[in-house]
Amino acid sequence: MITTNSTNTPIFSLKNVCKGFGSAESRSEVLHDIHLDINNGELLAMVGFSGTGKTTLIKLLAGLETPDSGTVLFKDQPVTGTDPKRGVIFQNYSLLPWLTVTGNVGLAVDQLYRDRSKKERRDIIEHYVEMVGLSDAMFKRPAELSGGMRQRVSVARALSADPECLLMDEPLSALDALTRAVLQDQILEIWREQKKTVVLITNSVDEAILMADRIIPFTPGTPSTLGPEFVVPLARPRSRRSMNRNDLFKRLRNDIIHFLESEKKKNQATVVAESLVEIKQAS
Amino acid sequence: MNYIETHYLDIINVAKVYPTKQGPFIVLQNFNLTIKEREFVCLIGHSGCGKSTILTMVAGLNSISDGNISLDGQEIDGAGPDRAVVFQSPSLLPWMNAYDNVAIGVKETMAKASKKERHEAVVEALCAVGLKDAMKKRPGELSQGMCQRVGIARAFALKPKLMLLDEPLGMLDELTKHELQDLIVTLHREYELTTLMVTHDVDEALYLADRIVMMTNGPLAQVGDILSNDLPRPRIRKDTIEHASYYPYREHLITFLEDQDEKHRKAS
Numbered sequence: 001m002i003t004t005n006s007t008n009t010p011i012f013s014l015k016n017v018c019k020g021f022g023s024a025e026s027r028s029e030v031l032h033d034i035h036l037d038i039n040n041g042e043l044l045a046m047v048g049f050s051g052t053g054k055t056t057l058i059k060l061l062a063g064l065e066t067p068d069s070g071t072v073l074f075k076d077q078p079v080t081g082t083d084p085k086r087g088v089i090f091q092n093y094s095l096l097p098w099l100t101v102t103g104n105v106g107l108a109v110d111q112l113y114r115d116r117s118k119k120e121r122r123d124i125i126e127h128y129v130e131m132v133g134l135s136d137a138m139f140k141r142p143a144e145l146s147g148g149m150r151q152r153v154s155v156a157r158a159l160s161a162d163p164e165c166l167l168m169d170e171p172l173s174a175l176d177a178l179t180r181a182v183l184q185d186q187i188l189e190i191w192r193e194q195k196k197t198v199v200l201i202t203n204s205v206d207e208a209i210l211m212a213d214r215i216i217p218f219t220p221g222t223p224s225t226l227g228p229e230f231v232v233p234l235a236r237p238r239s240r241r242s243m244n245r246n247d248l249f250k251r252l253r254n255d256i257i258h259f260l261e262s263e264k265k266k267n268q269a270t271v272v273a274e275s276l277v278e279i280k281q282a283s
Numbered sequence: 284m285n286y287i288e289t290h291y292l293d294i295i296n297v298a299k300v301y302p303t304k305q306g307p308f309i310v311l312q313n314f315n316l317t318i319k320e321r322e323f324v325c326l327i328g329h330s331g332c333g334k335s336t337i338l339t340m341v342a343g344l345n346s347i348s349d350g351n352i353s354l355d356g357q358e359i360d361g362a363g364p365d366r367a368v369v370f371q372s373p374s375l376l377p378w379m380n381a382y383d384n385v386a387i388g389v390k391e392t393m394a395k396a397s398k399k400e401r402h403e404a405v406v407e408a409l410c411a412v413g414l415k416d417a418m419k420k421r422p423g424e425l426s427q428g429m430c431q432r433v434g435i436a437r438a439f440a441l442k443p444k445l446m447l448l449d450e451p452l453g454m455l456d457e458l459t460k461h462e463l464q465d466l467i468v469t470l471h472r473e474y475e476l477t478t479l480m481v482t483h484d485v486d487e488a489l490y491l492a493d494r495i496v497m498m499t500n501g502p503l504a505q506v507g508d509i510l511s512n513d514l515p516r517p518r519i520r521k522d523t524i525e526h527a528s529y530y531p532y533r534e535h536l537i538t539f540l541e542d543q544d545e546k547h548r549k550a551s
Contacts, residue, residue: 049458
């Protein structure tokens with residue numbers, strides 16, 4: 001059974017988007033000519049190596065950056081600034097160290113539900129803290145939490161605003177393999193239940209295949225642009241171990257790796273092989 | 284191959300025990316592993332399973348509580364230039380350029396050689412890792428990946444009997460990781476140094492190793508299973524992942540690790 005929340009109306013639509021930093025001669029373009037439609041309710045993974053403008057793209061979607069040219073539309077309206085309908089989760093968690101778990105989640109809730117009573121806001125906070133499995137750690141501060149727990153706080157904070165989409169910038173890259181697997185499952189669970197659009201930026205092809213409906217790679221190098229889309233035709237839930245027996249999985253995984261590798265090779269000469277030849281000739 | 288060659292590195296009944304107030308804490312026990320000359324072996328397992336403990340014991344940087352380890356017929360007693368280690372952090376001296384960082388080790392191990400021979404050893408190692416044009420650069424001027432290349436060159440320049448790699452690519456991004464895996468594959472093909480590498484990346488292990496040793500969770504960690512990786516050499520990433528054995532091997536390793544996860548979760 002293929003289960004997806006996706007419908008075919010785009011929630012985001014990017015056309016001809018370019019973005020660079022610096023001015024005049026020192027300007028370097030990070031993203032070049034990005035065309036992208038993101039469907040309502042889908043889980044889209046975008047894979048890319050470091051320095052390919054992944055974070056810049058998330059910031060454009062979030063409204064934290066504006067494009068130099070082209071348009072970024074959210075539900076047919078140009079994105080002009082941040083909006084609680086678009087929740088963002090960063091790799092570094094961005095928690096305030098002097099606030100507890102409920103304090104950090106409360107930041108968003110107090111801002112967005114000003115008309116509610118203290119008790120109601122309290123309930124909302126606890127609801128989301130519970131959703132990410134941190135009820136036992138409500139009064140702990142970030143320093144007392146593991147990396148995985150901190151990232152859960154930031155997921156709870158983003159969810160508490162009840163956004164229509166979640167923009168995740170390598171949320172799991174800093175975690176060890178075990179914690180990463182647990183959080184992957186948890187994010188999938190939340191996506192399935194909450195029916196939100198999720199844009200997941202990742203450096204892991206395996207994470208992308210495990211989680212996404214569709215995968216779009218960034219080309220390596222600067223400026224970066226988007227490669228062809230890869231639809232993930234695998235039934236959910238997906239098993240990390242038995243997928244290795246699935247021919248569709250193998251084909252897809254190899255195709256994406258080949259794409260990234262061949263793009264990379266276009267970008268750089270094979271320095272190592274060359275210098276080995278030189279050594280051989282010299283000796 | 285004679286006995287010494289087939290038992291080039293011989294780890295026999297090794298244990299590591301730390302005394303604590305609650306009694307002895309046994310990290311590892313009855314650990315046995317034999318590595319052939321020129322073989323590339325990867326140790327995989329979860330954090331805290333004692334993979335690095337094994338590696339540092341072989342390096343002579345960590346004492347052996349029980350059992351013994353021998354290399355090329357000689358029992359290991361402390362650190363020595365016949366074993367070179369590359370750690371996750373390359374630990375370069377920031378005030379020295381790439382050349383001098385590599386030369387430090389060479390000065391010690393080739394003390395009797397001429398200045399010219401030492402110079403050649405340093406240059407060869409730096410060229411082999413693709414840093415011919417960056418020899419005069421200091422660590423601060425190099426990317427993380429290039430710093431780790433210097434780390435590999437420094438180990439490699441010693442022409443050790445045994446290369447010990449302790450998650451050397453663990454801190455690098457995916458692209459740089461692939462580049463350095465390609466470098467390690469090339470170096471192993473050209474120089475055939477016997478290598479023991481610790482990693483937790485199953486794809487890395489499959490790309491690099493002849494045999495993959497899976498470790499059970501610590502404490503009391505042991506060899507849980509060994510996979511003979513017969514993927515053909517020379518290895519080229521594209522052909523390696525297309526090979527019919529690749530995904531069955533991969534499933535074997537992931538299944539082992541997931542079963543260990545299960546046990547870990549039940550235990551805690």
